[in-house]
Amino acid sequence: MSSNYLDIIRPGINTTFQDKGRDHLYHIGIPFSGAMDNRNYLIANKLVNNNLDSAVIEFAYQGPHIKYSGEKINFAVAGDVIFSIKKKDAEIEGKCYESYQIENGDEINIISTNKSVYGYLALGGELDLEFQWNSCSINTKANIGSNDGKKLDAGQRVNLKKINSNKDIKKTNYINTKIENIRVIKGTNFEYFSEEGKKIFYEKEFTVSKLSDRMGMRLEGPKINNIVNTNIKSEGLIKGVIQVPADGNPIIMLSDHGTIGGYPKIGVVASVDYDRLVQMSPGSKIKFKEINLSDAETLFKLYEMETQNLLSQI
């Protein structure tokens, strides 16, 4: 029996354990999974002196309400999140990108993400989770990963294997930037679409639909007309691919995506914009902007440098 643990009073809407994800499994149909917003995942771990590939609690919209039992531990929240900390004598409003120390009986209440989708709760220690294919990331569609591949539930207890001895309090001033344009690289079936359809794709606004989750983001807006074939022979997908089925509404593949698909690919989201894409909540407006491969590579390099720089300052 572990003496340090979390009791889940309220699980939130879609709360899972996530880490870096699992690779080399596309060929049997298993996607990467892992934290949706990688930068915020890394920052959350750094704020509590964890290894950067440690498991964290990812939540979407409403997060969990947790009661902690055990010896003192640090925690931090990354993202754009409203939360509170309930101690014996007081309830305080929490701030993202700061670590806090909690003790036996304290509660963390993640009320909601603010104009975004995902947030990350990291605890300064190691959660006691099962690994499947070298990752504890939960894929709720395939029931793969820790927690029997299911999202967290009310009343469950999560044990900690160890608590970090380094309990230094950390803070950073990171602000999540929003972007209006999502940069994309032309897809392998770009020529399947009418001239008007291509124009609509790059010039019109789309709205993020409610039917969006860790697998994919469905968009609504002007229809993109296909003039060649609305089906292709099923072939591999990667995250960020934008498929357009016969109804003309684009679907963007996200981290738990199907590994194979048969709808034409009009574009692929540039890696540099992925973290910000997944944070766009239903109702948000999206516009796509075309960039070429070499610009996409350079922009990603800069984004990655910025991430490393942020981490080194924590």
Added chain:
Amino acid sequence: MIKNISNLGDAALYCDFGNEVNKSINSQVIKYFNTIKEKKFEGINNLTPSYNKLIISYDLKKTNFKEVKNYVENINAKDSININSKKLEIPVCCHENFSMDIKRLEEILKLSREKILENFLNKEYFCYMTGFIAGMPFLGDLDENMRAQRLETPRVKVPKGSVALTEQFANIYTFESPGGWNILGNTPLDVFDSSKEDKPNLINPGDTVIFKEITLDQYKNYNE
């Protein structure tokens, strides 16, 4: 052989082996897949073989399109190690509870329900690939008169075990998932088992599958 290599986004290589779907092209894809998988090129983090394409995704922090392309172009793809192909019988129940798209299929194919089942059942299908969702087999080829397009708007939820058709292919939804194929029936078999980390898939590329019809009662009692 690879006819063309292009980029799929900024973190994957799109290797095109042609447009036809047949065992000979598929075996070329598998040959490259096995060779690259064995060599463990630094930065490559996933390989997705399909009928006639191979997608190689890589970690943009470690490598890039140019490097991976150069590597793949100069590779000497070896003949596949002989995989032990199996012949499997899959029970399927086509009761109206399960055959959600039978009316649609009757209309598109201009065949009766009985004729559709007769054409589909008790025939050998080759497994070209697995994926989309974990363990889902892509089987072919269906008879010429059995070929229908995908649904215009994919379903948000297709029930686990659904046996479905599109074009010359059949597949099995190994768990509940979104999907756009025409659903003909349902199997009570577990086609994917994540507790077997080294062999989670019941059906693998190269296997042969035959669908055998079962009644609703047999279906209900199958796992008891």
